Amino acid sequence: NTDLSKHFYDEMIHVPFIISGSGITPKTISELTSQIDIGPTILSLAGQSVPSEFHGISVLERDKTPVEFIISENAGNNYCDPVRKPIFISMRTKHYKSTFKIENGVATERDFYDLIVDPLEKTNQVNSTIQLSLRTRLRQFAEERGRHVKAEYIKLYGT
Numbered sequence: 001n002t003d004l005s006k007h008f009y010d011e012m013i014h015v016p017f018i019i020s021g022s023g024i025t026p027k028t029i030s031e032l033t034s035q036i037d038i039g040p041t042i043l044s045l046a047g048q049s050v051p052s053e054f055h056g057i058s059v060l061e062r063d064k065t066p067v068e069f070i071i072s073e074n075a076g077n078n079y080c081d082p083v084r085k086p087i088f089i090s091m092r093t094k095h096y097k098s099t100f101k102i103e104n105g106v107a108t109e110r111d112f113y114d115l116i117v118d119p120l121e122k123t124n125q126v127n128s129t130i131q132l133s134l135r136t137r138l139r140q141f142a143e144e145r146g147r148h149v150k151a152e153y154i155k156l157y158g159t
Contacts, residue, residue: 008072008090008099008111009121017059019045031062032094034070069093069138071145082150083159089145091138096131097121098138102146107139 017038024045036056043050044058057065072090075082086103088110095116100107112128112135113121 008074008088008092008097010092010097010115013072013090017041021045027060029059029062031059031066032070032092033059033062037062073145073149080153082146082153087146087149089142091142093134096134098135100139100142102142105143105147105150107142107146109135109139 017033019041034056036054037059038056040050040054040056041058041060043054044060050058069091072092074088075085086101088099088101089107090097090099092098092115095114097111097113097115098109099111101110102108109126111121112125112131113123114125114130115121118125
């Protein structure tokens with residue numbers, strides 16, 4: 001009876017990305033990367049330019065343009081309707097992960113993990129005062145992202 005789609009534990013969302021082929025030098029990427037980086041990576045390896053519509057960056061170039069955090073999003077079970085349903089967003093830095101439930105434009109922090117001290121995410125620090133300035137910035141970004149998702153949905157499907 002648990003809706004795991006609303007949780008963003010690393011073992012549920014971390015997927016190794018392995019590319020093999022002629023002329024590809026083995027390399028481990030330690031920078032944060034996301035699924036939006038896959039398309040630009042494949043195009044780059046194929047010698048093609050990356051369209052401006054793509055928001056990701058080739059993982060082979062990520063060390064030159066690191067990001068502060070990566071985002072995972074989910075609308076939970078059943079139909080996707082960010083106008084009437086909450087959106088769940090996870091923001092992960094190299095050291096911390098914070099997840100939010102966004103409903104009616106307000107982001108409520110659900111989880112906060114110190115991934116260095118607690119890599120298995122066993123101790124939710126959401127009620128602690130650690131990293132409050134980071135958490136405030138992530139909450140603001142989550143709310144902004146929630147507004148954007150809702151606006152795009154309305155533009156595509158109406159209210």
